[in-house]
Amino acid sequence: MSIPLTDQDRPELRKAIEEMVDSGFTGVTLRVHDERGEWVGSAGARKLGESAKPPADGHVRIGSNTKTFTATVVLQLVAEGKIGLDGPVADYLPEFGMDRRITVRMLLQHTSGVFNFTGEYYDDGTFAPGIPATTAGQEWVDNRFKTYLPEDLVRLALSKPARFEPGTDWSYANTNYVLARLLIEKVSGRSVAEEMQRLILGPLKLTGTVAPTTQSEISEPHAHAYYRYEDAGLQKTVDVTRQNPSWVSSGGDMISTTQDLHTFISALVGGKLLPAPLLAEMCTPHPKVGYGLGVFVQDTGCGGTVITHNGGMAGHAALMYSTPDGGRTLTASLNYVDDAALSLGAAFQKATQRLVKEVFCGGQAGSADGAEPAQ
Numbered sequence: 251m252s253i254p255l256t257d258q259d260r261p262e263l264r265k266a267i268e269e270m271v272d273s274g275f276t277g278v279t280l281r282v283h284d285e286r287g288e289w290v291g292s293a294g295a296r297k298l299g300e301s302a303k304p305p306a307d308g309h310v311r312i313g314s315n316t317k318t319f320t321a322t323v324v325l326q327l328v329a330e331g332k333i334g335l336d337g338p339v340a341d342y343l344p345e346f347g348m349d350r351r352i353t354v355r356m357l358l359q360h361t362s363g364v365f366n367f368t369g370e371y372y373d374d375g376t377f378a379p380g381i382p383a384t385t386a387g388q389e390w391v392d393n394r395f396k397t398y399l400p401e402d403l404v405r406l407a408l409s410k411p412a413r414f415e416p417g418t419d420w421s422y423a424n425t426n427y428v429l430a431r432l433l434i435e436k437v438s439g440r441s442v443a444e445e446m447q448r449l450i451l452g453p454l455k456l457t458g459t460v461a462p463t464t465q466s467e468i469s470e471p472h473a474h475a476y477y478r479y480e481d482a483g484l485q486k487t488v489d490v491t492r493q494n495p496s497w498v499s500s501g502g503d504m505i506s507t508t509q510d511l512h513t514f515i516s517a518l519v520g521g522k523l524l525p526a527p528l529l530a531e532m533c534t535p536h537p538k539v540g541y542g543l544g545v546f547v548q549d550t551g552c553g554g555t556v557i558t559h560n561g562g563m564a565g566h567a568a569l570m571y572s573t574p575d576g577g578r579t580l581t582a583s584l585n586y587v588d589d590a591a592l593s594l595g596a597a598f599q600k601a602t603q604r605l606v607k608e609v610f611c612g613g614q615a616g617s618a619d620g621a622e623p624a625q
Contacts, residue, residue: 255289262608267293267582269604273597275586277304277473281508282609283516284578290508296473296585298487305471309458309505310583311495312568313561316504317427319450319461321358321544322518323442324430325528326449328354332437335531342433346408351416354433357426358543359536365410366423367403368498381406381497387479387590388486390564394493397464400428403499420538424501431500442500454517458507464496468505473585475565487587490564502561511570511581519557520576533557533574552611560602564588569602573610580609 260282267278270293277294292303327333333342335355339362340348356362369380381398407425414421431442438445443461451459458469468491477490495503506514517523524532535547546558548571558571569582582605586594 255287259286260289260291263289264291264293266601266604266608267291270294270584270597270601273601274594275584275597275601276476277585278582279304279306279308279473279508279584280580280582280605281306281512282578282580283512284609294585296471298474298476298587304473304583304585307458307471307507307509308583309469309472309507310568310585311468311475311502311563311566312504312506312511312570313498313502313563313566315506315511315559315561315568315570316461316500316502317561318518318544318559318570319446319504319514320427320430320434320442320500321532322523323434323445323449324354324358325524325532325543327434327437327445329525329528333433335528339429339433342436343429346404348408349412349416353417354430355543356416357430357433359420359541360422360426361417361420361536362423362426362429363412363414363416363419363421364423364425364429365407365413366421367407367425367428368501370410370413370421370423378410388481390590391477391479391488391490393497394490394564395466396497397494398496398499400432400496400499403428404432420536420541422541424498427501428499450514450523454510454513454522456506456510456513458505459510459514460505461500462495462503462505463499464494466492466494468492473566473583475563475585476587477564478587478589490588491566493564495563498563502563506568508568508581508583511568512579515557515570515572515581516576516579518576519572519574548606550606550610552607554610556606556610562588562598567598569605571606571610578610580605 270278279292282289296304338350340350352362367380370378475491478487532543556571565588567584571580
């Protein structure tokens with residue numbers, strides 16, 4: 251077992267996470283694996299009003315990093331011959347009456363055009379709301395323990411106009427991954443949590459990772475997540491660490507740790523979970539945004555690329571980056587005060603760019619666009 255490097259060995263990483271806290275995050279835990287070894291550090295607080303730092307091995311709601319796990323399971327079932335990657339989704343899920351042009355690949359790459367049930371942002375700046383839970387404010391807080399059935403989320407989305415003709419454009423939609431979840435369950439005859447355990451969590455011994463589906467608890471240790479909203483002209487901040495994640499379903503419901511995320515992404519890109527041809531398909535980016543099948547393929551700005559997905563989940567967030575060979579990884583967990591205006595969005599983008607520069611570019615100037623958190 252390797253001995254983690256100390257702050258003295260990587261002062262630039264310590265400075266980076268402290269600056270993230272200064273920019274508004276409640277707490278940050280960062281884990282880096284590279285040719286120098288393993289470095290783990292945390293800054294800020296695990297809970298508002300307390301001085302204790304976030305736990306190095308803490309559990310966190312990983313939001314849209316869930317999509318990478320879900321896409322991997324779908325591709326593993328493709329490898330087992332149970333799913334055709336370019337087959338119509340309607341052949342597997344006929345009950346929804348879907349456009350037969352929508353393929354399994356389009357779900358994983360967000361090119362299906364289906365409406366995003368958590369709300370659709372259009373290029374002209376307009377917003378079409380989705381389920382009531384995502385209208386934000388007190389309504390979200392009051393409904394955070396409600397159970398939403400994945401089938402109902404899909405039916406709501408399919409009752410709305412498609413964003414574009416299947417396969418003609420790209421638009422991020424959680425609906426795609428709830429359909430992927432239902433697809434997994436239909437062809438396997440098991441729950442998505444059981445298939446996740448059989449194909450990923452068990453083989454990789456990811457004991458800190460769960461697909462909770464409707465469970466509101468998160469195992470200790472963990473940092474706390476918060477949500478701020480206005481009520482009768484006053485700002486209220488609520489601890490939302492406990493919540494029923496079924497409102498986003500397999501678009502972002504999983505819980506993990508920075509150690510498990512490192513193990514998962516390094517095993518995935520290292521070829522331990524998928525046959526080489528399917529891994530190559532997964533990491534082939536769409537030209538519009540650099541999104542493959544459940545991962546972003548991101549230019550580091552210094553002559554290389556990283557395979558990545560980030561995720562935000564109402565006061566919790568997770569980062570996951572790896573070089574294409576799995577030799578260098580960056581994983582992180584964040585806790586913060588979320589709000590309807592996504593006030594920390596700009597700080598999140600700046601922080602992830604800074605971390606990518608430090609870890610993958612040796613501190614050289616470079617940009618790192620395109621891997622935003624998405625609920």
